[in-house]
Amino acid sequence: MTVSAIAQAVEATTGTVTAFPAAETPRLPRDTRPLRLITCGSVDDGKSTLIGRLLWDTKAVKEDQAATLRRDSGKQNDLGLPDFALLLDGLQAEREQGITIDVAYRYFATDKRSFIVADTPGHEQYTRNMATGASTADLAVLLVDARTGLLEQTRRHATIASLMGIKQFVLAVNKFDLVGYDRARFDQITHEFRELAVSLGVRQITAIPMSALKGENVVYDGKASMPWYEGQTLVEVLELATIRSAQTVGFRLPVQRVSRPGESFRGYQGTVAGGSVKPGDSVVILPSGMVANVTKIITFDLVRNAAVAGDAITLVLDRQVDVSRGDMIVSIDSQPQVGLDFDAQLVALQSEGIQPGRRYWLKSGSRRQRVTANPFSQLDLKTGSWNQRTGVLPMNGIGKVHLSFDENAVFDSYEQNRTTGAFILIDPDTNNTVAGGMITAKRSSLTDLRSDEARVVLSLPADLADQLMATEMFSRRRDETDLRRMTAGEASQIFKDAAVDI
Amino acid sequence: MPSTLPETELHNPQTAKTPLDPHLKALENEAIHIFREVAAEFEKPVMLYSVGKDSSVLLHLARKAFYPGRVPFPLLHVNTGWKFAEMIAFRNDIVKKYDLDFIEHINPRGKAENVTPFTHGSALFTDIMKTEGLRQALDAGGFDAAFGGARRDEEASRAKERIYSFRTPEHRWDPRAQRPELWNIYNGMIRKGESVRAFPLSNWTEVDIWRYIQVEDIPLVPLYYAKERPYVERDGMMILAEDPRLELLPGETVQHGSIRFRTLGDFPLTGAIPSQATNLEEVIAELEIATVSERQGRAIDRDQSGSMEKKKREGYF
Ligand SMILES: Nc1nc2c(ncn2[C@@H]2O[C@H](COP(=O)(O)OP(=O)(O)OP(=O)(O)O)[C@@H](O)[C@H]2O)c(=O)[nH]1
Numbered sequence: 108m109t110v111s112a113i114a115q116a117v118e119a120t121t122g123t124v125t126a127f128p129a130a131e132t133p134r135l136p137r138d139t140r141p142l143r144l145i146t147c148g149s150v151d152d153g154k155s156t157l158i159g160r161l162l163w164d165t166k167a168v169k170e171d172q173a174a175t176l177r178r179d180s181g182k183q184n185d186l187g188l189p190d191f192a193l194l195l196d197g198l199q200a201e202r203e204q205g206i207t208i209d210v211a212y213r214y215f216a217t218d219k220r221s222f223i224v225a226d227t228p229g230h231e232q233y234t235r236n237m238a239t240g241a242s243t244a245d246l247a248v249l250l251v252d253a254r255t256g257l258l259e260q261t262r263r264h265a266t267i268a269s270l271m272g273i274k275q276f277v278l279a280v281n282k283f284d285l286v287g288y289d290r291a292r293f294d295q296i297t298h299e300f301r302e303l304a305v306s307l308g309v310r311q312i313t314a315i316p317m318s319a320l321k322g323e324n325v326v327y328d329g330k331a332s333m334p335w336y337e338g339q340t341l342v343e344v345l346e347l348a349t350i351r352s353a354q355t356v357g358f359r360l361p362v363q364r365v366s367r368p369g370e371s372f373r374g375y376q377g378t379v380a381g382g383s384v385k386p387g388d389s390v391v392i393l394p395s396g397m398v399a400n401v402t403k404i405i406t407f408d409l410v411r412n413a414a415v416a417g418d419a420i421t422l423v424l425d426r427q428v429d430v431s432r433g434d435m436i437v438s439i440d441s442q443p444q445v446g447l448d449f450d451a452q453l454v455a456l457q458s459e460g461i462q463p464g465r466r467y468w469l470k471s472g473s474r475r476q477r478v479t480a481n482p483f484s485q486l487d488l489k490t491g492s493w494n495q496r497t498g499v500l501p502m503n504g505i506g507k508v509h510l511s512f513d514e515n516a517v518f519d520s521y522e523q524n525r526t527t528g529a530f531i532l533i534d535p536d537t538n539n540t541v542a543g544g545m546i547t548a549k550r551s552s553l554t555d556l557r558s559d560e561a562r563v564v565l566s567l568p569a570d571l572a573d574q575l576m577a578t579e580m581f582s583r584r585r586d587e588t589d590l591r592r593m594t595a596g597e598a599s600q601i602f603k604d605a606a607v608d609i
Numbered sequence: 610m611p612s613t614l615p616e617t618e619l620h621n622p623q624t625a626k627t628p629l630d631p632h633l634k635a636l637e638n639e640a641i642h643i644f645r646e647v648a649a650e651f652e653k654p655v656m657l658y659s660v661g662k663d664s665s666v667l668l669h670l671a672r673k674a675f676y677p678g679r680v681p682f683p684l685l686h687v688n689t690g691w692k693f694a695e696m697i698a699f700r701n702d703i704v705k706k707y708d709l710d711f712i713e714h715i716n717p718r719g720k721a722e723n724v725t726p727f728t729h730g731s732a733l734f735t736d737i738m739k740t741e742g743l744r745q746a747l748d749a750g751g752f753d754a755a756f757g758g759a760r761r762d763e764e765a766s767r768a769k770e771r772i773y774s775f776r777t778p779e780h781r782w783d784p785r786a787q788r789p790e791l792w793n794i795y796n797g798m799i800r801k802g803e804s805v806r807a808f809p810l811s812n813w814t815e816v817d818i819w820r821y822i823q824v825e826d827i828p829l830v831p832l833y834y835a836k837e838r839p840y841v842e843r844d845g846m847m848i849l850a851e852d853p854r855l856e857l858l859p860g861e862t863v864q865h866g867s868i869r870f871r872t873l874g875d876f877p878l879t880g881a882i883p884s885q886a887t888n889l890e891e892v893i894a895e896l897e898i899a900t901v902s903e904r905q906g907r908a909i910d911r912d913q914s915g916s917m918e919k920k921k922r923e924g925y926f
């Protein structure tokens with residue numbers, strides 16, 4: 108679409124007609140859940156403009172909204188186009204300052220798929236709001252102003268997005284109209300980003316030269332200005348992106364509430380956070396370690412014969428066991444880690460940062476418990492390296508921390524399960540959310556044992572170990588044990604080393 | 610509630626029909642999760658029930674979330690005294706049919722001072738009857754959490770709101786200092802007097818709502834379906850001309866036509882649209898090609914740009 112055609116389209120939609128045009132009914136695709144994506148990058152790189160343009164070109168902007176946009180755009184830009192960012196920047200303060208402060212969620216669809224997009228703020232001060240958007244996204248569109256290239260904030264956003272488990276990135280080299288559509292510039296920025304991506308372990312990258320404002324390579328191609336670009340438009344990439352796969356890990360049900368409508372009925376309500384379950388399955392209640400069998404899976408509509416990750420269900424067990432909110436019901440043969448000490452990566456979200464030795468509330472799933480966080484490493488965004496560093500993890504810092512609990516905690520690693528491996532920290536004084544974190548590992552609890560206590564270190568075939576761990580006796584004392592999975596070669600090395608020690 | 614729940618009783622043949630598509634299923638799961646989380650974390654939740662289509666979906670989801678138990682909190686209807694008559698009749702039926710705890714509140718000051726949309730203008734009327742009325746009702750009940758059916762796709766400032774939206778003891782919303790809200794982990798920690806508004810339908814669009822109503826067969830106020838009705842045209846809106854309190858202005862005449870409503874509120878402030886859609890399929894078909902947003906029919910949102918944010922800051926839903 109040409110600029111003047113867009114201007115005409117804007118003109119044509121400023122009336123307030125209430126009649127419906129006789130058009131073909133577009134059927135929205137409903138066979139998958141919507142793709143969730145974010146736009147991120149540094150201040151003023153054009154994130155809101157891009158989403159505004161995307162909404163505009165996919166006809167998600169209604170006539171009355173277009174009229175309002177036209178009215179609010181005021182003096183507009185040199186090109187005579189509306190200020191598309193105003194479709195996103197809905198707060199008064201945002202409009203006054205011309206920046207995004209908080210995430211805006213918008214919904215649109217093409218004839219192939221539906222999307223939930225979170226437009227995040229570029230300003231460093233509002234990094235917490237970017238993290239809010241990133242935590243649930245399947246894909247990140249990282250914008251770079253073609254004139255400035257990658258900035259520290261661009262690196263911060265790319266890093267947070269990657270830490271939060273986003274594997275698919277679109278690098279939008281934006282404002283390409285302002286660098287004369289210079290191909291060399293595109294190649295240079297793309298190269299720079301690929302280096303960053305390698306250090307983050309991100310492999311799926313699509314780089315697109317773009318003008319968000321003019322709508323080039325967003326929904327419509329930009330062949331007229333950059334005939335050399337043969338790749339996809341943004342929308343084409345989004346249509347083909349994959350949704351984070353439902354985890355194939357063990358069954359997990361964080362218990363939200365216990366339903367007791369009558370004397371003899373007791374159901375455990377929650378959302379399946381991993382794997383699947385069916386009547387007859389043996390499960391363990393954590394952290395207590397008690398074992399039971401599933402008798403029924405109840406929903407309002409019907410008694411079901413199975414439930415999978417994402418389903419909100421009520422589970423009934425075959426025996427009277429003590430289960431309360433915050434407990435986790437898990438499959439017996441694939442259990443999460445239970446313990447008092449874990450390592451995690453986190454993003455500090457408030458001005459006080461994360462204070463070493465300070466006690467916070469940690470919430471994960473439906474469980475809230477006391478924890479002490481001790482930062483031990485911080486990511487240097489300029490070099491991309493982790494610096495050993497204790498002390499306060501400052502606001503917007505990305506760090507590694509040791510978590511120490513008063514009572515047993517239950518986690519998977521975030522890598523394995525994006526629900527049971529994620530947590531937030533809450534400041535007990537302000538009640539504010541001060542960090543978002545991702546569990547990386549459980550730390551050995553053996554260091555806490557009295558040194559004269561007798562232990563046995565045993566090296567077994569993995570399948571035999573799994574069988575042993577599935578027994579009720581083992582489950583009950585799971586938190587007293589320490590487990591490492593490794594190759595037979597590594598195991599024999601440990602035994603060799605131990606022999607030498609003696 | 611029977612003491613045992615045999616399978617046959619649990620199986621609800623009325624709702625066990627076309628399974629939801631994955632898109633709606635995901636939205637339903639998310640909403641149920643939010644309902645359960647709030648009910649477990651807060652001492653005294655309440656559900657705002659405005660009788661409209663979003664409230665109807667919200668109520669349906671609440672019943673699903675707590676099944677086989679009852680909905681464990683009351684419904685609150687902040688009435689203005691200017692609702693469509695059909696809404697009130699429908700509301701009373703629903704409360705009885707589903708065995709719900711129900712509270713109705715009308716701002717006594719508004720009544721005493723005879724505040725009407727005609728005499729005070731839509732902005733002041735809404736301020737007193739809705740915003741102030743809501744604050745009164747929440748304070749009186751001592752509610753620390755209130756469910757609402759607001760959706761992010763409704764309006765630009767709504768698009769910014771969290772699922773747990775924190776409010777000060779004065780019910781104020783501070784859009785510049787919202788708590789981060791990561792994953793589906795909600796921070797429900799508040800001090801005494803503070804509260805949250807919880808929005809289980811945050812990620813639903815208008816089309817999702819209609820599709821869900823269709824698949825789940827959720828009863829609605831008949832005003833959502835087109836029918837020959839009397840109306841007057843006023844300020845570019847089609848106002849239903851049934852209530853005797855509507856006085857015709859010079860030049861206005863009562864017209865008749867097939868009309869329906871996309872949203873329902875106070876009859877003098879809610880515009881109808883011309884439509885032939887007499888059933889759900891037709892409503893959805895019209896919706897998918899609609900060229901104006903649903904909010905367009907609401908006087909309250911048109912008063913000024915950013916008016917919703919202003920109202921929300923003052924405690925409006
Ligand atoms: N020429 C040109 N200008 C653009 C383009 N994209 C965005 N802009 C302009 O860049 C300015 C900033 O755009 P925004 O969309 O508000 O930037 P943002 O990234 O959302 O900013 P924050 O959210 O505050 O970080 C606006 O004046 C846009 O009109 C583009 O492709 N070409």
Ligand SMILES: [Mg+2]
Pocket residue numbers: 154155156192206207226227228229
């Ligand atoms: Mg922006």
